[in-house]
Amino acid sequence: MEYLRVSEAQRVVLESVALLNAESVGLEQSLGRVLAEDIRANRDLPPYDVSAMDGYAVRSADLVQVPVTLEVIEDIKAGDMPSKIVQPGQCARIMTGAPLPQGADAVMRVEDTQEISTQLIQVVTTIKDGHDVRPQGENMRNGDVVLSAGTEITPGVIGILATVKITQMQVYRRPRVAILSTGNELEAINAPVDMNKIPDSNTYALMAQVQALGITPALLGIARDDPLELEHYLKLGLEYDVLLVSGGTSVGVHDYVRPTIEKLGVSMKFWRVAMKPGHPLAFGVLHGMEKAPEVDAAPRCADAFVFGLPGNPVSSMVCFEEFVAPALRRMMGYARLFRRTVSARLAHPLKMRPGRTEFVRVQLTHDDAGYVASSTGTQSSGVLLSMARADGLLVMPSDSTGLAAGAQVTVQLLDGTAYQHEMNIRE
Amino acid sequence: MEYLRVSEAQRVVLESVALLNAESVGLEQSLGRVLAEDIRANRDLPPYDVSAMDGYAVRSADLVQVPVTLEVIEDIKAGDMPSKIVQPGQCARIMTGAPLPQGADAVMRVEDTQEISTQLIQVVTTIKDGHDVRPQGENMRNGDVVLSAGTEITPGVIGILATVKITQMQVYRRPRVAILSTGNELEAINAPVDMNKIPDSNTYALMAQVQALGITPALLGIARDDPLELEHYLKLGLEYDVLLVSGGTSVGVHDYVRPTIEKLGVSMKFWRVAMKPGHPLAFGVLHGMEKAPEVDAAPRCADAFVFGLPGNPVSSMVCFEEFVAPALRRMMGYARLFRRTVSARLAHPLKMRPGRTEFVRVQLTHDDAGYVASSTGTQSSGVLLSMARADGLLVMPSDSTGLAAGAQVTVQLLDGTAYQHEMNIRE
Numbered sequence: 001m002e003y004l005r006v007s008e009a010q011r012v013v014l015e016s017v018a019l020l021n022a023e024s025v026g027l028e029q030s031l032g033r034v035l036a037e038d039i040r041a042n043r044d045l046p047p048y049d050v051s052a053m054d055g056y057a058v059r060s061a062d063l064v065q066v067p068v069t070l071e072v073i074e075d076i077k078a079g080d081m082p083s084k085i086v087q088p089g090q091c092a093r094i095m096t097g098a099p100l101p102q103g104a105d106a107v108m109r110v111e112d113t114q115e116i117s118t119q120l121i122q123v124v125t126t127i128k129d130g131h132d133v134r135p136q137g138e139n140m141r142n143g144d145v146v147l148s149a150g151t152e153i154t155p156g157v158i159g160i161l162a163t164v165k166i167t168q169m170q171v172y173r174r175p176r177v178a179i180l181s182t183g184n185e186l187e188a189i190n191a192p193v194d195m196n197k198i199p200d201s202n203t204y205a206l207m208a209q210v211q212a213l214g215i216t217p218a219l220l221g222i223a224r225d226d227p228l229e230l231e232h233y234l235k236l237g238l239e240y241d242v243l244l245v246s247g248g249t250s251v252g253v254h255d256y257v258r259p260t261i262e263k264l265g266v267s268m269k270f271w272r273v274a275m276k277p278g279h280p281l282a283f284g285v286l287h288g289m290e291k292a293p294e295v296d297a298a299p300r301c302a303d304a305f306v307f308g309l310p311g312n313p314v315s316s317m318v319c320f321e322e323f324v325a326p327a328l329r330r331m332m333g334y335a336r337l338f339r340r341t342v343s344a345r346l347a348h349p350l351k352m353r354p355g356r357t358e359f360v361r362v363q364l365t366h367d368d369a370g371y372v373a374s375s376t377g378t379q380s381s382g383v384l385l386s387m388a389r390a391d392g393l394l395v396m397p398s399d400s401t402g403l404a405a406g407a408q409v410t411v412q413l414l415d416g417t418a419y420q421h422e423m424n425i426r427e
Numbered sequence: 428m429e430y431l432r433v434s435e436a437q438r439v440v441l442e443s444v445a446l447l448n449a450e451s452v453g454l455e456q457s458l459g460r461v462l463a464e465d466i467r468a469n470r471d472l473p474p475y476d477v478s479a480m481d482g483y484a485v486r487s488a489d490l491v492q493v494p495v496t497l498e499v500i501e502d503i504k505a506g507d508m509p510s511k512i513v514q515p516g517q518c519a520r521i522m523t524g525a526p527l528p529q530g531a532d533a534v535m536r537v538e539d540t541q542e543i544s545t546q547l548i549q550v551v552t553t554i555k556d557g558h559d560v561r562p563q564g565e566n567m568r569n570g571d572v573v574l575s576a577g578t579e580i581t582p583g584v585i586g587i588l589a590t591v592k593i594t595q596m597q598v599y600r601r602p603r604v605a606i607l608s609t610g611n612e613l614e615a616i617n618a619p620v621d622m623n624k625i626p627d628s629n630t631y632a633l634m635a636q637v638q639a640l641g642i643t644p645a646l647l648g649i650a651r652d653d654p655l656e657l658e659h660y661l662k663l664g665l666e667y668d669v670l671l672v673s674g675g676t677s678v679g680v681h682d683y684v685r686p687t688i689e690k691l692g693v694s695m696k697f698w699r700v701a702m703k704p705g706h707p708l709a710f711g712v713l714h715g716m717e718k719a720p721e722v723d724a725a726p727r728c729a730d731a732f733v734f735g736l737p738g739n740p741v742s743s744m745v746c747f748e749e750f751v752a753p754a755l756r757r758m759m760g761y762a763r764l765f766r767r768t769v770s771a772r773l774a775h776p777l778k779m780r781p782g783r784t785e786f787v788r789v790q791l792t793h794d795d796a797g798y799v800a801s802s803t804g805t806q807s808s809g810v811l812l813s814m815a816r817a818d819g820l821l822v823m824p825s826d827s828t829g830l831a832a833g834a835q836v837t838v839q840l841l842d843g844t845a846y847q848h849e850m851n852i853r854e
Contacts, residue, residue: 027616031635032843047622052739077652078612078738081623096738097612097625139810146812154841155639156815159632159740163811165616184506185524189454189592195474196508198524205586208458212582225504311505311523312479313586340842342769343797366851370770383566384590385573388583414581415767416459416844424793 003274005398006357006427009283010323012269014337016285017305017327020241023173027161030153032214032417033171034333039147041140042164049100052132056091056113056121057082057104060129067124069116076101091121100133107132139163152334172333175241177217179206180233182247182257183311184225201384202246202309202316209320210244212417213328217244230260238264238286238304241331244324247311257308258282266306273323274356274398277315277379281323282308313384318359318393321412329419336419339412342392344371346409350394351402357427358398361390362411373411390414395425430701432825433784433854436710437750439696441764443712444732444754447668450600454588457580459641459844460598461760466574469591472566476527479559483518483540483548484509484531487556494551496543503528518548527560534559566590579761599760602668604644606633607660609674609684610738611652628811629673629736629743636747637671639844640755644671657687665691665713665731668758671751674738684735685709693733700750701783701825704742704806708750709735740811745786745820748841756846763846766839769819771798773836777821778829784854785825788817789838800838817841822852 004012022036051057057076062068070091076082082101086092091108092101100107106127114122140146146160153161153171161169180203187197189204203219210217218240223233234257237243245257262268266284273281288302307324309316326337344364352358362373376389392411396403403409410425431439449463478484484503489495497518503509509528513519518535519528527534533554541549567573573587580588580598588596614624616631630646637644645667650660661684664670672684689695693711700708715729734751736743753764771791779785789800803816819838823830830836837852 027631028634031638043620043622046625078610078625080611097610099623138805139812147815151815153635154815155632155635155744156811156817158635159628159744159811160815162616162628162631163626163740165620165626167616183524184504186506189589189594193470193592195470196526197506198473199590199592201586201589204454204589205582207455208580208582208585211458225506313590317582317586340840340845341793366768366847366849378565384583384586385566388574388578388581388587390583413767413845415846416842418767418840418842418845420793422793 003272003279004270006273006275006322007423009270009273009281010326010423013283013323013327014330016269016303017331018303019333020173020175020331022170024168025171027158027167027169030161030169030171031155031158033153035147035149035151035153036170036172036333037149038145039161039164039166039169041142041144041146043142044137045139045163046134046136048136050134051094051096051098051100051107052134053107053109054096055094055107055109055132057086057094057101058091058106058108058123058127059086059088059104060106060127060131062088063123063126066126067122069120069122072119072121105129105133150333150335152336174215175328175331177210177215177242177244177328178220178237178240179203179210179217180220180223180237180243180245182223182225182230182245186222186247188222201313202311205313205317205384206244206246206309206320209317209325210328213325215328225256227256227260230256231264234261234264238266238306241304242328243304243306244309244320245306246309246316261306261308275322276356276358277312278310278319278322278359280308280310281319283323284308314361314387317387321393321414322359334419336421338420338423339414340418340420341410341412341424342371344373344409344411345369346403346405346407347372347374348405349403350375350396352396352400354399354401356398358396360394360396361386362392362394363389364391364411371411373409395427397426430699430706431697433700433702433749434850436697436700436708437753437850440710440750440754441757443696443730444758445730446760447600447602447758449597451595452598454585454594454596457588457596457598458582458585460580462574462576462578462580463597463599463760464576465572466588466591466593466596468567468569468571468573470569471564472590473561473563475563477561478521478523478525478527478534479561480534480536481523482521482534482536482559484513484521484528485518485533485535485550485554486513486515486531487533487554487558489515490550490553493553494549496547496549499546499548532556532560577760577762579763601642602755602758604637604642604669604671604755605647605664605667606630606637606644607647607650607664607670607672609650609652609657609672613649613674615649628740629738632740632744632811633671633673633736633747636744636752637755640752642755652683654683654687657683658691661688661691665693665733668731669755670731670733671736671747672733673736673743688733688735702749703783703785704739705737705746705749705786707735707737708746709733710750711735741788741814744814748820748839749786761846763848765847765850766841767845767847768837768839768851769798771800771821771836771838772796773830773832773834774799774801775832776830777802777823779823779827781826781828783825785823787821787823788813789819789821790816791818791838798838800836822854824853
């Protein structure tokens with residue numbers, strides 16, 4: 001089987017997965033989810049012309065020639081309705097958000113006036129009709145769609161949901177994700193230290209990557225290199241929407257994952273991707289029709305998806321970022337699937353053997369000219385510290401033989417949850 | 428009182444707040460927290476030289492002249508120990524992560540060999556001593572500090588914690604945050620629609636901004652413009668580490684927040700910041716010594732901090748980003764306090780009245796030359812949709828009178844949780 005390019009493999013994955021069904025959540029639990037319904041305004045906002053400032057509601061025509069002295073006819077607090085009409089030579093004290101009284105057409109901010117007495121103010125500047133007035137319906141008009149299905153629920157969106165008084169809403173549900181590590185060499189986190197074993201870090205690093213997407217994964221533990229044990233665990237994992245298996249998918253003679261997984265009905269889409277760190281990386285689909293009846297009973301989507309991730313900790317994490325995260329995000333309805341990229345200058349030369357797209361762990365600093373990227377040190381795929389220290393992944397195109405210091409590069413930010421619509425890398 | 432510059436106000440806030448005490452969390456709950464203790468390696472990793480690939484452990488001296496045929500003397504799986512010494516003309520089949528047998532000094536990947544029989548392989552390429560071998564202790568050495576206090580717990584860090592088998596750790600605790608809205612004009616989310624009122628969106632937008640930092644805030648509700656009611660609510664709020672009050676802090680005659688808060692012993696540090704949207708923005712400290720005994724009993728830090736945020740939804744959110752979020756992050760031990768910035772080109776001209784640092788809500792797109800920023804539309808501080816649509820805040824320096832299309836600008840990313848060490852803006 002050929003090595004797929006990163007973008008080809010990504011396309012295969014993203015074309016395979018589908019949007020999940022919707023579920024209802026409360027406003028206080030909705031941050032970070034994606035709306036599965038349109039949200040409409042339930043009134044005009046503001047419901048009438050209101051003041052945008054603390055100040056005086058004035059007739060702009062009175063201020064053509066300044067200074068001018070105006071009579072203060074009433075106080076209008078936010079939440080009050082005006083009781084008087086502002087006549088020529090008059091004004092009303094008004095608070096931010098309070099309705100503009102009839103007759104007035106602008107607001108003079110309190111800082112720009114001088115109080116002569118409680119009933120009189122002097123105005124020295126001129127303002128135009130509509131100044132510091134927020135017109136009726138400026139924010140939203142009754143019945144308009146203010147948020148459409150597919151909108152990611154950010155703090156600003158939550159402000160709008162509260163504005164239209166939505167306390168419960170439909171969002172796309174999160175995939176159920178299971179994580180399985182494989183290999184006789186692995187030592188469970190609660191097992192005593194055995195110098196001949198390797199602690200299982202992949203289960204937890206993957207757990208955290210899944211958690212960072214808002215999903216609480218099920219940790220299935222470690223399956224030994226034994227066909228029956230593997231079959232048991234893989235069967236268990238295939239009852240989830242997505243199964244992440246780390247280790248055991250390479251071409252070595254002791255890898256039982258591939259035959260076992262195919263025996264269970266999973267149709268493998270690819271096994272190798274031309275990236276570093278990364279391969280072997282496998283992806284397969286268990287179609288709904290092929291599921292056993294008892295499996296059908298589980299509340300999961302029609303198909304189950306299996307990612308066979310490399311056993312090396314860094315490789316596993318990088319493959320998660322490039323393939324699994326976009327897939328999980330698509331299933332949850334996000335339009336932005338890919339890590340946000342920034343442009344940076346390389347701090348030092350970087351050698352490379354062409355043939356595979358390389359993801360180099362870098363730290364980012366900032367100088368007057370912008371971001372500067374420098375390698376976090378050893379790029380060995382076994383050295384997890386290099387991943388922990390990284391601010392981002394510098395993407396080296398597969399045809400590159402290396403870069404000089406100062407070269408302009410593209411870095412995918414590994415920060416929390418910054419995503420964008422397009423991948424914007426040259427692979 | 429003078430208007431403070433953004434950076435001055437930020438300095439006052441950050442110098443006032445202090446790191447909170449530590450608490451213990453489990454590994455599965457630790458993502459996004461900050462370590463309050465150093466973490467040491469509990470063994471060498473790898474514990475001996477291991478193979479970085481699936482392939483054959485070879486003596487590099489055997490491969491000076493190729494092609495060469497080698498005898499396969501045993502199979503070493505990951506988790507197994509080698510039982511034989513590799514002699515000249517011999518090799519051992521070896522899995523990724525398995526210990527290198529004595530005699531061998533390099534690994535030839537399986538893809539680069541040809542199997543002649545189960546006991547014989549042919550090698551056609553030459554490799555050097557150490558090729559595809561991960562030396563003992565490459566990842567970490569027993570006893571070394573692998574993670575120091577102050578490290579933010581990312582997925583990569585969780586991988587390292589799992590590697591050294593830390594299932595419980597000390598992290599800085601999260602501040603207890605209370606949110607209060609004030610104003611007679613506000614309508615609670617569960618109240619019937621009243622055309623003369625404004626729905627309270629600030630409580631929920633602020634809630635979500637606090638949640639985005641990993642903190643679950645207490646929502647105190649709405650205090651009416653009444654000194655006694657305000658005092659009751661403010662007293663309640665001051666039992667938390669941080670109280671966010673929106674509305675009521677401007678210079679209008681109906682604002683009771685300032686006198687009431689000062690009556691409760693809060694020392695106000697500033698009231699006005701030269702920013703747009705944003706002012707009025709107030710910040711005060713209730714020092715521990717001034718606390719009433721019954722308040723002392725509450726599990727909060729020595730001082731309580733009050734932010735008086737503008738009533739306008741957008742202003743309140745922008746002030747949160749620029750002042751409250753850095754303060755909360757400092758209290759939780761983060762080194763990165765400020766929103767990550769990117770450089771972008773302005774898509775259209777932007778007018779500005781100099782005097783205040785302006786935060787313009789923008790959307791970011793990407794072309795071949797990098798990011799392009801365009802305004803989300805009306806920049807009225809009442810229009811929350813402009814915030815919901817924004818990818819970032821374009822920072823216009825206070826001395827600017829405007830920018831032409833194509834001008835290079837700095838944009839603070841509003842995405843999830845991307846933060847940096849320095850603010851990197853010109854104010």
